Amino acid sequence: MSLRIPPARVHVPAEDRLAILREIDEALATGQLTLGKHVKLFEESFARMAGTRFAVAVNSGTSALEIPLRILEVRDKTVLVPSNTFFATAAAVIHAGGRPRFVDADPATFGVSLNAIKERLTDDTAGVIVVHIAGIVTPEMPSIREFCQERGLFLLEDAAHAQGCSVNGQPAGTFGDAAAFSFYPTKVMTSAEGGMIVTDRKDVYEEALAYRDQGKTDFLSNFHTRLGYNWRMSEPHAIIGRSQLNRLNEFIAVRNRIARIYDEGLKDLPGITPLSLPDGCHSNYYKYIALLDSDADRKPFKQLLREEFEVGLSGEVYDTPCHLQPIFAEFRTGEFPGATDICGRHVCLPIHAAMKDEDAHYVVSSVTEAIENLLKGTLV
Numbered sequence: 093m094s095l096r097i098p099p100a101r102v103h104v105p106a107e108d109r110l111a112i113l114r115e116i117d118e119a120l121a122t123g124q125l126t127l128g129k130h131v132k133l134f135e136e137s138f139a140r141m142a143g144t145r146f147a148v149a150v151n152s153g154t155s156a157l158e159i160p161l162r163i164l165e166v167r168d169k170t171v172l173v174p175s176n177t178f179f180a181t182a183a184a185v186i187h188a189g190g191r192p193r194f195v196d197a198d199p200a201t202f203g204v205s206l207n208a209i210k211e212r213l214t215d216d217t218a219g220v221i222v223v224h225i226a227g228i229v230t231p232e233m234p235s236i237r238e239f240c241q242e243r244g245l246f247l248l249e250d251a252a253h254a255q256g257c258s259v260n261g262q263p264a265g266t267f268g269d270a271a272a273f274s275f276y277p278t279k280v281m282t283s284a285e286g287g288m289i290v291t292d293r294k295d296v297y298e299e300a301l302a303y304r305d306q307g308k309t310d311f312l313s314n315f316h317t318r319l320g321y322n323w324r325m326s327e328p329h330a331i332i333g334r335s336q337l338n339r340l341n342e343f344i345a346v347r348n349r350i351a352r353i354y355d356e357g358l359k360d361l362p363g364i365t366p367l368s369l370p371d372g373c374h375s376n377y378y379k380y381i382a383l384l385d386s387d388a389d390r391k392p393f394k395q396l397l398r399e400e401f402e403v404g405l406s407g408e409v410y411d412t413p414c415h416l417q418p419i420f421a422e423f424r425t426g427e428f429p430g431a432t433d434i435c436g437r438h439v440c441l442p443i444h445a446a447m448k449d450e451d452a453h454y455v456v457s458s459v460t461e462a463i464e465n466l467l468k469g470t471l472v
C-alpha cells in the first residue's frame with residue numbers, strides 16, 4: 093500500500109543525481125574506483141564539517157566503530173555500551189575482542205548519563221561508548237569526557253545518527269578519542285553504504301588508515317602490520333557522500349522546521365509527549381521521538397495511522413534494548429528499567445528532508461485523532 097506520508101525517504105535532488113552520475117562515469121572511465129580523489133575530498137570536507145583534524149572514510153558505520161575499538165585495544169577488556177543502541181555498537185566491541193557491559197538509558201536524552209556510567213564502571217573497563225540517539229547530544233558530554241580522562245578511559249562516540257549535531261556549539265564527534273558516523277540510506281545524509289571515523293589524534297588517524305586497508309603500511313605496499321580487513325570506501329560511494337554532505341545543512345534545516353510543527357501541534361495533546369531536546373542541543377532530527385503514556389499500546393495506534401490516515405510511522409529507534417537481545421544474553425548483568433521503558437513506548441513520527449509543512453500538519457491532525465481513539469479505548 094502506498095502511503096500519503098511515508099515514514100522516511102532518501103532525498104537526492106534531481107540535479108544532484110545528474111552530477112553524481114557524471115562523476116561516477118568519470119571514475120569508471122579512469123578506472124580509479126576505490127580510495128581515490130573522491131574519498132580523500134570526502135574525508136577532508138567531512139572533517140571540516142565535524143570540526144576534527146582527521147577523517148577516515150570506510151565502508152560502513154559498523155567498521156567505523158570496530159576500527160577505533162581495535163586501535164584503542166579493547167581485547168579482553170570491558171567496554172561500557174548503552175543498552176539503548178543498535179546491535180552494531182555492542183557487536184563491534186565483541187568483534188574487536190572486548191566485552192560489552194550495558195549501561196541504562198536516561199529517558200530525558202535516550203542516551204546515557206554520567207551517573208549511569210559511574211554506576212557500571214569496573215576495574216577492567218577500558219573505555220566508554222556513548223551514542224547520540226536520534227541526533228540528541230547530551231549536555232553532559234563535557235563532564236563525561238572529563239570523567240573518562242581522569243580515569244584513563246577512552247571515549248568513543250557512536251555518532252551514526254548525529255551528522256551535523258552539536259551541544260552548546262560543540263559538534264558531535266569532537267568529544268571523544270574518536271567518533272564513528274554512518275551513511276546508511278536511512279541516515280540524515282547517505283553514501284548508499286559507508287561510514288566515517290573522525291579524530292583529533294594523529295596516532296588513531298594513522299592506524300585507522302592502515303586498518304581499513306588490510307592492515308597495510310600503505311596503499312601500494314604488501315606489508316601487513318595490523319590485523320586489518322577490507323574496510324575501504326569505493327569512489328562511487330564517496331561521490332554520493334560528497335554530494336549529500338553539500339546538502340547537509342539544508343536537510344537539517346527542513347527536518348528542524350518539521351520538528352517545530354510537531355512540537356507545537358502535539359504539545360497540549362494528552363496521551364503523547366514529544367521528547368524535548370536538552371538545552372543547548374542542536375539536533376539533525378534523524379528521528380522525531382514522542383513517548384506514549386506508559387499503559388498505551390503503540391501497535392494499534394500505528395496500525396490506525398497507517399490504515400485510516402495513510403501515515404507511516406517508521407520502526408522505533410530501537411524497540412528491543414541490547415540487554416534483551418538473545419545474542420547478547422551472556423552480557424546481561426544488571427537492571428535497565430530506563431532502556432526497557434523507553435524502548436517499549438516511544439514512536440517516531442515521519443520526518444525527511446523532502447517533507448512539506450502541510451505534510452507535517454496532516455500528521456499532527458492524524459495523530460490527534462488516533463490518540464483520541466487510543467485514549468477512548470476503541471483501538472484493539
Ligand SMILES: Cc1ncc(COP(=O)(O)O)c(C=O)c1O
Nearest residue numbers: 152153154178180252274275276
Ligand atoms: C547507533 C548505530 N550505530 C552503528 C550503526 C551501524 O552503521 P552501518 O549500518 O552504516 O554499518 C548504526 C546503523 O545503522 C546505528 O544506528
